[in-house]
Amino acid sequence: xxxxxxxxxxxxxxxxxxxxxxxxxxxxxxxxxxxxxxxxxxxxxxxxxxxxxxxxxxxxxxxxxxxxxxxxxxxxxxxxxxxxxxxxxxxxxxxxxxxxxxxxxxxxxxxxxxxxxxxxxxxxxxxxxxxxxxxxxxxxxxxxxxxxxxxxxxxxxxxxxxxxxxxxxxxxxxxxxxxxxxxxxxxxxxxxxxxxxxxxxxxxxxxxxxxxxxxxxxxxxxxxxxxxxxxxxxxxxxxxxxxxxxxxxxxxxxxxxxxxxxxxxxxxxxxxxxxxxxxxxxxxxxxxxxxxxxxxxxxxxxxxxxxxxxxxxxxxxxxxxxxxxxxxxxxxxxxxxxxxxxxxxxxxxxxxxxxxxxxxxxxxxxxxxxxxxxxxxxxxxxxxxxxxxxxxxxxxxxxxxxxxxxxxxx
Amino acid sequence: xxxxxxxxxxxxxxxxxxxxxxxxxxxxxxxxxxxxxxxxxxxxxxxxxxxxxxxxxxxxxxxxxxxxxxxxxxxxxxxxxxxxxxxxxxxxxxxxxxxxxxxxxxxxxxxxxxxxxxxxxxxxxxxxxxxxxxxxxxxxxxxxxxxxxxxxxxxxxxxxxxxxxxxxxxxxxxxxxxxxxxxxxxxxxxxxxxxxxxxxxxxxxxxxxxxxxxxxxxxxxxxxxxxxxxxxxxxxxxxxxxxxxxxxxxxxxxxxxxxxxxxxxxxxxxxxxxxxxxxxxxxxxxxxxxxxxxxxxxxxxxxxxxxxxxxxxxxxxxxxxxxxxxxxxxxxxxxxxxxxxxxxxxxxxxxxxxxxxxxxxxxxxxxxxxxxxxxxxxxxxxxxxxxxxxxxxxxxxxxxxxxxxxxxxxxxxxxxxxxxxxxxxxxxxxxxxxxxxxx
Numbered sequence: 001x002x003x004x005x006x007x008x009x010x011x012x013x014x015x016x017x018x019x020x021x022x023x024x025x026x027x028x029x030x031x032x033x034x035x036x037x038x039x040x041x042x043x044x045x046x047x048x049x050x051x052x053x054x055x056x057x058x059x060x061x062x063x064x065x066x067x068x069x070x071x072x073x074x075x076x077x078x079x080x081x082x083x084x085x086x087x088x089x090x091x092x093x094x095x096x097x098x099x100x101x102x103x104x105x106x107x108x109x110x111x112x113x114x115x116x117x118x119x120x121x122x123x124x125x126x127x128x129x130x131x132x133x134x135x136x137x138x139x140x141x142x143x144x145x146x147x148x149x150x151x152x153x154x155x156x157x158x159x160x161x162x163x164x165x166x167x168x169x170x171x172x173x174x175x176x177x178x179x180x181x182x183x184x185x186x187x188x189x190x191x192x193x194x195x196x197x198x199x200x201x202x203x204x205x206x207x208x209x210x211x212x213x214x215x216x217x218x219x220x221x222x223x224x225x226x227x228x229x230x231x232x233x234x235x236x237x238x239x240x241x242x243x244x245x246x247x248x249x250x251x252x253x254x255x256x257x258x259x260x261x262x263x264x265x266x267x268x269x270x271x272x273x274x275x276x277x278x279x280x281x282x283x284x285x286x287x288x289x290x291x292x293x294x295x296x297x298x299x300x301x302x303x304x305x306x307x308x309x310x311x312x313x314x315x316x317x318x319x320x321x322x323x324x325x326x327x328x329x330x331x332x333x334x335x336x337x338x339x340x341x342x343x344x345x346x347x348x349x350x351x352x353x354x355x356x357x358x359x360x361x362x363x364x365x366x367x368x369x370x371x372x373x374x375x376x377x378x379x380x381x382x383x384x385x386x387x388x389x390x391x392x393x394x395x396x397x398x399x400x401x402x403x404x405x406x407x408x409x410x
Numbered sequence: 411x412x413x414x415x416x417x418x419x420x421x422x423x424x425x426x427x428x429x430x431x432x433x434x435x436x437x438x439x440x441x442x443x444x445x446x447x448x449x450x451x452x453x454x455x456x457x458x459x460x461x462x463x464x465x466x467x468x469x470x471x472x473x474x475x476x477x478x479x480x481x482x483x484x485x486x487x488x489x490x491x492x493x494x495x496x497x498x499x500x501x502x503x504x505x506x507x508x509x510x511x512x513x514x515x516x517x518x519x520x521x522x523x524x525x526x527x528x529x530x531x532x533x534x535x536x537x538x539x540x541x542x543x544x545x546x547x548x549x550x551x552x553x554x555x556x557x558x559x560x561x562x563x564x565x566x567x568x569x570x571x572x573x574x575x576x577x578x579x580x581x582x583x584x585x586x587x588x589x590x591x592x593x594x595x596x597x598x599x600x601x602x603x604x605x606x607x608x609x610x611x612x613x614x615x616x617x618x619x620x621x622x623x624x625x626x627x628x629x630x631x632x633x634x635x636x637x638x639x640x641x642x643x644x645x646x647x648x649x650x651x652x653x654x655x656x657x658x659x660x661x662x663x664x665x666x667x668x669x670x671x672x673x674x675x676x677x678x679x680x681x682x683x684x685x686x687x688x689x690x691x692x693x694x695x696x697x698x699x700x701x702x703x704x705x706x707x708x709x710x711x712x713x714x715x716x717x718x719x720x721x722x723x724x725x726x727x728x729x730x731x732x733x734x735x736x737x738x739x740x741x742x743x744x745x746x747x748x749x750x751x752x753x754x755x756x757x758x759x760x761x762x763x764x765x766x767x768x769x770x771x772x773x774x775x776x777x778x779x780x781x782x783x784x785x786x787x788x789x790x791x792x793x794x795x796x797x798x799x800x801x802x803x804x805x806x807x808x809x810x811x812x813x814x815x816x817x818x819x820x821x822x823x824x825x826x827x828x829x830x831x832x833x834x835x836x837x838x839x840x841x842x843x844x845x846x847x848x849x
Binding site for chain 2: 001002003004005006007008009010012013016035037045046047051055056059065066067068069070071104105107108111120121122124140143144146147181214216247255259260261262263264272273274277279280281283284286287288290291292293294295296297298299300
């Protein structure tokens, strides 16, 4: 008898199960369009040249050691990260009301932000404050907030499957109807999984309602630079909300735009009303960090910090980011052309209208099953594909497979 | 108006505040005996030579990339880390009932274990299961478990302030009288902050009671190798409990024994009843990891894995660890000798009886305040000193300062305490121990 006899087997995380299945598949033409990591045109992971360069600088630097970082993380990383999100000329930064908490990737930043809000927002330990996440959203959002203690996590309308675009009416409606002080998790750009972002005009409308109804703004920013190729363009929404005077959080991830997935580099940017509020907020963040990971890991933060704070390295990084973004744009373009050339039923404009790593193809579960089982093309049950999985060598096969799926399966 | 107007200012974490004050202090002879990190005889941080070597290997290995690790971490790190704790020939490992979760240092391992236990141990989401931590213990233990949802975190008797040693009777008493299935956080070796560990015979008694009363064993192992210089010796208690058939957790930290403090290298070793239980446990651990940090950081785990899995590097590492442990032992011997030759009141055997990085000097809060304010020697209010902060250059100054603190602070303290705190058992114990110094 074990004290753990009744512990149930948990189902595997879908996206990792998909990759595990892909690995075991011996079909020569198999394609992995599942997990969100960049791949080169040779379908290989890519360590950014600037990252390799900086790693060498770090290992040669005798002045560095492995002493604990401060609880909130490497100071030069935190400030540089927040600057990347908010802009060099950010008034909020000049007003000394912006702070950062170095966190374990975007997940860690969301988690620390969620834990803080559950303890201190809208009352003390108010676990009933509704948290809204988009329908659909990144599969982990719901669980991060639930595990932070929130009991009421709800979807807000986002994806309109019929018109294959943003359900802006539904979105606004939910904003108008949500209880005051509800928390909304907004995707800063390159919405995961739909690749569909509000336009600037739509963001303005969203902000207007959120301000009027006292809703809390929590941005998830995992693709800055990666989406359009431009850091500033991809941060427009965040910067607009900041300029509108919101107190807000931004969970930043450097997993994708630095290709540093496994070093867990993230930052929770806190934009407070003033520096006095900021001080108190950060002091409570420290308490939460202390009981979760004590203080954050150094390597990834050092790499990012050195890069962002050195002009030549920063320029080189931006070029590396553009390389990745451009390849994705090329694949989008080519996939759409091929589907159109094949005469695949439906419209495929959404492939190039959507932005970032992912595309919501519109394939239904049966069609997805066909893709995986018959064609050995692995994608999420939602129809989400990772554009980075496409290469000049496999794109014909993928386009043909989609064509078959759509024509054979309804 | 801010939505955060009511958020109170949190008090800073004591040990980091201490270091901050130390950093701001201009006094030329200042000494930092606070935070637990190794220092060389020059008072400098030490990047282990083997670590430097492996970091270079890593940076030049073009086969390595930065793709996400599995949720539970780097497989070769997890297995070698568990092997270090349980031993090369561990039957439990051979029986496929040992698994691991790569975590963010010892803190992360404790946190994952705590979150799991709160959800799945002793019922479903039973937040009332008592969690016992030693009195005293690492200042973060209590908060890690309560933030994981446990509502009832209690002390178990451990430190006997009077005899300056283990209160075994009290410890066993708590084990006998606590509710069945309570969780006990045990320090595998080099107890923090007292430096006082149970003997092997005492561990056997502890294990007997825990098995009989169905108490859950959760080891915190942050100093393996660092305490005695021997990995095996420092893991004796952990291995004994495994051999007794306990299902248990062991939170391992590689911060100290690899000097990799800031890369957050830890491992939660899970010893289950059998492979089937292990599988289910690990599947639930994945869910918890996924919503906390998704998957763990690579760099530190790679360094440790390469070192542990390469015979020459493993040897070199053990030497590096022994270097650190030996310096600490030397400082212990010298501090005691100096206090004895100064004729400082009290007995100072505990300085060399205790083991690991820390020593519980027995200095009371007033004496500590004197040390910090008058002598610019920074130590924790509990009287805990980090032996690593001592060097051949500062040890005389520290010994003299302790001597002054003990001899000067007798009277003042007694008078103040009598006036304000009569009747409080802890203070009365302190008065008694002070008389012990002064007699």
